[in-house]
Amino acid sequence: MIVTPTAIADVLVIEPNVFGDDRGFFFESFNHAKFEAAIGKPVKFVQDNHSKSAENVLRGMHYQIQQPQGKLVRVVQGIVFDVAVDIRKNSSTFGQWVGEILSAENKKQLWVPEGFAHGFVVLSKTAEFLYKTTDYYAPEFERCIAWNDPEIDIKWPINGAALLSAKDQLGKSFAEAEHF
Numbered sequence: 001m002i003v004t005p006t007a008i009a010d011v012l013v014i015e016p017n018v019f020g021d022d023r024g025f026f027f028e029s030f031n032h033a034k035f036e037a038a039i040g041k042p043v044k045f046v047q048d049n050h051s052k053s054a055e056n057v058l059r060g061m062h063y064q065i066q067q068p069q070g071k072l073v074r075v076v077q078g079i080v081f082d083v084a085v086d087i088r089k090n091s092s093t094f095g096q097w098v099g100e101i102l103s104a105e106n107k108k109q110l111w112v113p114e115g116f117a118h119g120f121v122v123l124s125k126t127a128e129f130l131y132k133t134t135d136y137y138a139p140e141f142e143r144c145i146a147w148n149d150p151e152i153d154i155k156w157p158i159n160g161a162a163l164l165s166a167k168d169q170l171g172k173s174f175a176e177a178e179h180f
């Protein structure tokens with residue numbers, strides 16, 4: 001697999017080795033030993049998630065202030081623009097964001113460590129989004145930063161209005177949000 005750092009050092013793009021033949025393709029979507037070697041430390045995933053969204057749906061920017069979750073995300077149908085925002089106060093990239101196109105076609109995965117807000121917008125008619133998390137869902141600790149916060153200024157490649165959950169419409173500003 002090919003591991004490429006992004007502009008935020010701890011956020012990695014992972015491209016699996018895809019084995020194609022006249023039947024189709026095969027690839028290891030997750031290999032624990034190879035993944036730990038890629039991030040350079042032990043990691044334990046405890047939950048797998050799967051969501052399906054329509055075009056222009058934007059889910060984010062989410063994080064858990066306690067029980068923070070590292071997320072290994074990928075798309076198995078459609079195309080999304082996936083974003084991680086560094087909300088670690090002592091980080092040299094605090095307040096910065098990185099985005100990556102993840103698709104069923106490119107089979108790219110994004111590693112979003114603990115300490116980041118995460119979200120994505122759907123660029124295809126629909127998209128199915130799968131991800132592993134390093135801690136369990138804890139709604140009492142869930143926080144949301146506004147997807148369109150002017151200070152973070154994420155450049156979403158979206159045509160038309162973002163479709164948000166009621167929760168995501170009430171995202172806090174970066175400045176007033178709790179950071180790590």
Ligand SMILES: Cc1cn([C@H]2C[C@H](O)[C@@H](COP(=O)(O)OP(=O)(O)O[C@H]3O[C@H](C)C(=O)[C@H](O)[C@H]3O)O2)c(=O)[nH]c1=O
Nearest residue numbers: 049051059060062063071118119120136137138165167
């Ligand atoms: C996240 C989650 C949700 N739920 C339940 C709670 C709600 O009844 C329903 C939908 O939850 P929500 O609207 O928070 O789902 P998303 O907007 O996709 O949330 C996710 O969006 C972005 C992309 C993230 O990075 C997080 O993993 C997560 O916050 O699923 C669960 O039962 N377990 C879970 O782990």
